[in-house]
Amino acid sequence: MSIIKMIQEHPDVGADFNEALGEAVRHAMYCAAICNSCADACSAEEGDVRACIRLCMDCSDICTATYRVATRRTAGNVAVIEAQLRACITACEQCIEECAKHDNDHCRRCAQMCRECAHDCLKALNGMRQAA
Amino acid sequence: MSIIKMIQEHPDVGADFNEALGEAVRHAMYCAAICNSCADACSAEEGDVRACIRLCMDCSDICTATYRVATRRTAGNVAVIEAQLRACITACEQCIEECAKHDNDHCRRCAQMCRECAHDCLKALNGMRQAA
Amino acid sequence: MSIIKMIQEHPDVGADFNEALGEAVRHAMYCAAICNSCADACSAEEGDVRACIRLCMDCSDICTATYRVATRRTAGNVAVIEAQLRACITACEQCIEECAKHDNDHCRRCAQMCRECAHDCLKALNGMRQAA
Amino acid sequence: MSIIKMIQEHPDVGADFNEALGEAVRHAMYCAAICNSCADACSAEEGDVRACIRLCMDCSDICTATYRVATRRTAGNVAVIEAQLRACITACEQCIEECAKHDNDHCRRCAQMCRECAHDCLKALNGMRQAA
Numbered sequence: 001m002s003i004i005k006m007i008q009e010h011p012d013v014g015a016d017f018n019e020a021l022g023e024a025v026r027h028a029m030y031c032a033a034i035c036n037s038c039a040d041a042c043s044a045e046e047g048d049v050r051a052c053i054r055l056c057m058d059c060s061d062i063c064t065a066t067y068r069v070a071t072r073r074t075a076g077n078v079a080v081i082e083a084q085l086r087a088c089i090t091a092c093e094q095c096i097e098e099c100a101k102h103d104n105d106h107c108r109r110c111a112q113m114c115r116e117c118a119h120d121c122l123k124a125l126n127g128m129r130q131a132a
Numbered sequence: 133m134s135i136i137k138m139i140q141e142h143p144d145v146g147a148d149f150n151e152a153l154g155e156a157v158r159h160a161m162y163c164a165a166i167c168n169s170c171a172d173a174c175s176a177e178e179g180d181v182r183a184c185i186r187l188c189m190d191c192s193d194i195c196t197a198t199y200r201v202a203t204r205r206t207a208g209n210v211a212v213i214e215a216q217l218r219a220c221i222t223a224c225e226q227c228i229e230e231c232a233k234h235d236n237d238h239c240r241r242c243a244q245m246c247r248e249c250a251h252d253c254l255k256a257l258n259g260m261r262q263a264a
Numbered sequence: 265m266s267i268i269k270m271i272q273e274h275p276d277v278g279a280d281f282n283e284a285l286g287e288a289v290r291h292a293m294y295c296a297a298i299c300n301s302c303a304d305a306c307s308a309e310e311g312d313v314r315a316c317i318r319l320c321m322d323c324s325d326i327c328t329a330t331y332r333v334a335t336r337r338t339a340g341n342v343a344v345i346e347a348q349l350r351a352c353i354t355a356c357e358q359c360i361e362e363c364a365k366h367d368n369d370h371c372r373r374c375a376q377m378c379r380e381c382a383h384d385c386l387k388a389l390n391g392m393r394q395a396a
Numbered sequence: 397m398s399i400i401k402m403i404q405e406h407p408d409v410g411a412d413f414n415e416a417l418g419e420a421v422r423h424a425m426y427c428a429a430i431c432n433s434c435a436d437a438c439s440a441e442e443g444d445v446r447a448c449i450r451l452c453m454d455c456s457d458i459c460t461a462t463y464r465v466a467t468r469r470t471a472g473n474v475a476v477i478e479a480q481l482r483a484c485i486t487a488c489e490q491c492i493e494e495c496a497k498h499d500n501d502h503c504r505r506c507a508q509m510c511r512e513c514a515h516d517c518l519k520a521l522n523g524m525r526q527a528a
Contacts, residue, residue: 265505267426267433270433270434274440297399308471331429332429335429336433336436370402373402374402
């Protein structure tokens with residue numbers, strides 16, 4: 001199942017499908033799920049995991065809002081998408097930095113996911129500025 | 133990136149990973165995204181799309197809660213996961229019925245996604261009852 | 265600002281406004297916020313707070329879906345609202361039981377909030393069954 | 397029930413409770429609920445309501461992320477709260493502009509709610525910058 005193909009089937013989307021934004025949606029969707037899982041896995045680890053729980057929950061909530069808003073193609077809402085992409089990049093960056101401190105597989109996977117998400121959100125944001 | 137591998141990296145999950153529940157998480161995550169997109173695409177279509185917007189938004193919200201709750205592996209919350217899987221199956225069934233009335237690609241894709249999600253949630257629910 | 269008055273301003277809602285369901289929406293909205301805060305506060309407490317973090321996060325996610333779905337008045341979706349109210353009652357009950365174990369103000373407040381939410385969701389559910 | 401009192405009961409929050417941020421949380425929580433209701437009510441109205449549905453859904457999603465993130469007091473995440481407050485202000489401003497075009501009670505209420513939310517988010521944002 002593909003969220004990118006789904007967006008292309010919107011009646012107002014045609015040849016000018018924004019590929020970079022589609023990739024950002026796909027990765028923010030995954031990042032929301034991975035960060036939600038990492039917050040839960042961290043809460044079951046020994047040691048001081050409080051910061052990791054908090055930053056992962058924040059990143060999950062922000063990625064959820066980001067992918068939902070950036071998915072929509074009705075009526076346009078460019079300034080809001082841009083502001084939300086910026087918030088998403090910041091949330092991912094904080095989460096990468098924190099997860100990098102913890103030596104376990106779920107934090108490594110979460111940091112990698114956040115890196116891909118931040119990269120794609122930045123690419124989408126740059127693409128939107130050029131188009132404006 | 134794989135949400136199923138992520139769940140397996142939880143410190144309390146090992147050989148007894150619940151595969152059916154993992155599949156339900158993965159499909160509910162996608163279904164949340166596809167239904168959110170279908171509600172938006174429907175709002176741009178001609179004709180009476182009100183029921184489709186509403187049922188897709190409901191299904192997206194319920195799939196989001198379902199995959200987030202069913203992802204967690206800390207401390208256990210079986211009765212809640214079961215009740216939420218049931219709500220998710222009902223939401224998907226209503227969405228399938230409504231999307232089947234509309235002759236467009238995004239409603240067909242959404243109905244197909246909801247079918248897979250309902251199928252996997254039912255399988256996960258049956259698995260949990262047998263285990264109990 | 266009142267979510268109950270807002271629902272009454274929906275073009276399809278008039279004299280037959282479902283008061284019990286309105287109260288359930290209002291309390292599930294608050295309960296989503298209170299449980300989200302309790303999960304965060306618990307993660308900063310000493311001792312074994314893992315179960316409380318998890319059950320509060322589950323309850324917050326489920327209350328969010330519940331109030332969003334139960335708010336909508338376009339096209340009707342009774343079976344889905346009922347299933348989601350049931351999931352919400354179960355989530356609140358588990359959260360009450362866990363929060364009652366912890367001697368701090370935020371867990372006491374969270375348990376009280378979950379009690380009110382579960383009570384109103386049950387009342388709304390019973391009202392919907394009688395109407396059917 | 398008060399989300400502001402709840403935040404004050406967090407173990408790391410004491411005399412230095414950030415009142416402006418607390419107000420932003422409270423209003424963003426309400427604004428998430430009101431915008432979700434307005435999107436639904438708009439979809440039941442006659443006329444071209446597509447832009448209003450979309451902007452209200454975007455604003456609801458962003459307010460949800462904003463209040464959840466800004467509620468948390470564990471470990472600190474100032475840069476993320478600031479970026480999310482900025483996205484929330486932008487989302488509210490777009491929603492106000494669109495709702496002001498529609499002559500019905502729910503759009504008037506939604507615009508008023510968004511004004512209060514944007515005002516409080518801006519006040520909280522300015523407070524955080526001064527503190528930094």
